[in-house]
Amino acid sequence: MESTVTASNPERASFVRVRFARSGHDDDIQAFFIGQDALGFLEDEDWWEAYFSATLWSEVERGMRDMFTRMDITTEYGVDEFKDENWNALWESSIKPIQVSESILITPSWHQPPAGYDGLKLVIDPKMSFGTGYHATTRLMLRLLERCIRKDDRILDVGTGTGVLAIAGVMLGGKHADGVDIDEWSYDNAMENALRNGTETQTRFFHGSMEHASGQYDCILSNITKLDNMDMLPGFEALLSPGGRMILSGFYSTDVDDVRTVAEQLGMRCQEEIREDEWSAILIIREDA
Missing domain, CATH: 3.30.70.980 (YebC, transcriptional regulation domain)
Structure with missing residues (x-):
């Protein structure tokens, strides 16, 4: 019915x-x-x-x-x-703090973290854009990012939404993050959230897509659809520095083999997959360091 x-x-x-x-x-x-x-x-x-x-x-x-x-x-x-x-x-009236991992909490500005919490606090006020932490793919991306980020990484966040991944990347130790999104709401919201988290000097956001990427990146983040990820993988590979890491999500666990195949055809390796419910995120490595 x-x-x-x-x-x-x-x-x-x-x-x-x-x-x-x-x-x-x-x-x-x-x-x-x-x-x-x-x-x-x-x-x-x-x-x-x-x-x-x-x-x-x-x-x-x-x-x-x-x-x-x-x-x-x-x-x-x-x-x-x-x-x-x-x-x-x-x-x-709807958004509440989300515990992504033991050391990452996403919270809107009108809520306080739980008493005694001393981990990373991402203050994200959504303005009609993806990335509140309420979807499994956002949480999966953050869990892999937490494990693979390196000090002074240069980060590209494709489909940045609220900017949560780009902001988290620099708060976890990255040097700089560029975020792109075709949704104007997302561009405005990401800028506001960078200010809330004190990362405005380390993050740049652009209304648009890959045309705003410049130079090479040590870590590329893309939480979009399976087909969009597959279509954009050649462009990601061209922007990824030798030894760089790429985290992809936005697809089912049953779709991972399709995404992995495209990555391997480009000479990259899928190092890790993590899951929540039926969703997956994968860590891909460019090995020509």
Whole structure:
């Protein structure tokens, strides 16, 4: 059964929120949404939500329903629409601190970390952009980044979203990070979050894509879709310094072999894979040091 609830004045809406009760189809639907330019996700034990520009939702919903038919998915979902000025209040009522690992916490500015916590605190206030820590792929990226970052690394974050990965990279010891995103909301939000975390002199953000990358990078981060990662791997390889590391996510564990094959064809090696639920992140090494 499918059910949809919409606002009464959709022509005045700027954004759409779609909410699902937890089911066995969550990962399939989320993967589809990531490929359809979802602006953000929220997850709880019993439900999860995705956010879209109101101008895109009709097309996304048609594609989603087609997918439901092809995959014989039966689920319920609700949709409501809201304007720009309601965004901050909506997120402030929903976002809570997320413990990514023993030593990394993501928290919005209006929450305090748990008493006694003395690890890395990433203060991230989302403004309709991906990277709140509420999606498994963000957490997986951060866990691998924490393990493989090196002092004075030069970092490139592709699809930077809130800027959380670029900001974390320099707070974990990197020297400088460039972040790029085609979403203007993400560009503005990443700049604001860099200021919140005191990394504004070590991070640069650009509205656009790989055309803003310059020189070579020691660590490249890309939490986008499987197909986008595969398409962009040759460009990543050209920008990666000898001995450099690349962390990729945004895809299912069942898709890892496809991504690994492209990396190996480019002469790189997949060193590590970590998983959360059905999602994976992989660490790729360029070995011609």
